[in-house]
Amino acid sequence: MLEEVQVAEENNFDCVWTTEHHFTDGGYMPSQTSALAAMAAVTDEIDIGTNIALGPQYKQPVRLAEDLAVIDNISEGRVRFGVGNGYRVEEFEGFDVPLDQRALRLENLIEILRKAWSEGEIEHDAHPALECGYGCFSFEEINVTPKPHQEDGPPIIIGGFAPPAIERAGRMGDGFTIGSLVGFEEAKGAVDLYWDSVDEADKNPDEQELVVWNFAFLTDGGDAEGIVEDGWQHTLDQYGEWYHNAGMIEEPDELHAGFNEVAMYYDDPDRMIEEIERYQEHFSDDFHFVFQAAQPCDDSEELKRSMELFGQEVIPSFN
Numbered sequence: 001m002l003e004e005v006q007v008a009e010e011n012n013f014d015c016v017w018t019t020e021h022h023f024t025d026g027g028y029m030p031s032q033t034s035a036l037a038a039m040a041a042v043t044d045e046i047d048i049g050t051n052i053a054l055g056p057q058y059k060q061p062v063r064l065a066e067d068l069a070v071i072d073n074i075s076e077g078r079v080r081f082g083v084g085n086g087y088r089v090e091e092f093e094g095f096d097v098p099l100d101q102r103a104l105r106l107e108n109l110i111e112i113l114r115k116a117w118s119e120g121e122i123e124h125d126a127h128p129a130l131e132c133g134y135g136c137f138s139f140e141e142i143n144v145t146p147k148p149h150q151e152d153g154p155p156i157i158i159g160g161f162a163p164p165a166i167e168r169a170g171r172m173g174d175g176f177t178i179g180s181l182v183g184f185e186e187a188k189g190a191v192d193l194y195w196d197s198v199d200e201a202d203k204n205p206d207e208q209e210l211v212v213w214n215f216a217f218l219t220d221g222g223d224a225e226g227i228v229e230d231g232w233q234h235t236l237d238q239y240g241e242w243y244h245n246a247g248m249i250e251e252p253d254e255l256h257a258g259f260n261e262v263a264m265y266y267d268d269p270d271r272m273i274e275e276i277e278r279y280q281e282h283f284s285d286d287f288h289f290v291f292q293a294a295q296p297c298d299d300s301e302e303l304k305r306s307m308e309l310f311g312q313e314v315i316p317s318f319n
Helices: 002-010 033-039 061-074 089-096 100-117 163-172 184-200 223-243 256-262 267-284 300-317
Strands: 013-018 049-056 079-084 122-124 139-142 156-159 173-178 209-218 264-265 286-291
Touching: 002 033, 002 300, 013 033, 013 286, 033 061, 049 061, 049 156, 049 209, 049 300, 061 100, 079 100, 089 100, 089 209, 100 122, 100 163, 139 156, 139 173, 163 184, 173 184, 173 223, 184 209, 184 267, 209 223, 209 267, 209 300, 223 256, 223 264, 267 300
Parallel strands: 013 049, 049 079, 079 156, 156 173, 173 209, 209 264, 209 286
Antiparallel strands: 122 139
């Protein structure tokens, strides 16, 4: 991971992102703050972010605020905090967090982060359902230090697919992140709802960041789909099981066809450029496109080569 983030920095990328899952194989990062701190220490300019952190599972929001503030100082203001509800039943059970409190816990987390990164002493009265006996959601007259390097703290970018989650991003966030694997029309509808929610909150859309992500891999004349085949099948099966267990789909393989249709595995940089231009037509010229190239079972050298090609042959066409 640390070698790969350095490859990204050397090849025109604006930001690198980690994704969080627990109690599973596949190389997911369970400790977001540790990963961000390590990446900040081996880079100089590239932004570092989470896409996404599982907000409701952070039982000590003030400690999280402290960790992110320290990392923001280590990186001299390069942190972005992407956060969402989460949905995997196993993770909520493993951390003893009630699944039905997801939205409540996420909103309290965001409120506490904002307060903790402001000047002076703060206090917070949590919803009665969140009283945990250790003062983790309710507190009086504490001053969280150090303050982040960025004024008001790292941008908080909120993810989600359901309308309440999208509206929350417009109301509480500094941006919105969504995967295009749900399909272009569905993603476009979510983005439209987000911008409507930004307007309803009377916020400046120019100060909001839209993040759209997809799985992508690039080769220079090789068989891109063949290279990622084993890892991609593992990913499809994994997400199918997770979505099924969460009650989001009826059968575990129900999402496979849709994911296969939109995943971007190409052996030609020009093809990748054309597809990203299609994203611009749907989502405007000004958005943050994130591609997830890492797959379980993938060879790191292949991944680095994909990143080099993307950075040298694709990114210059857009900035």
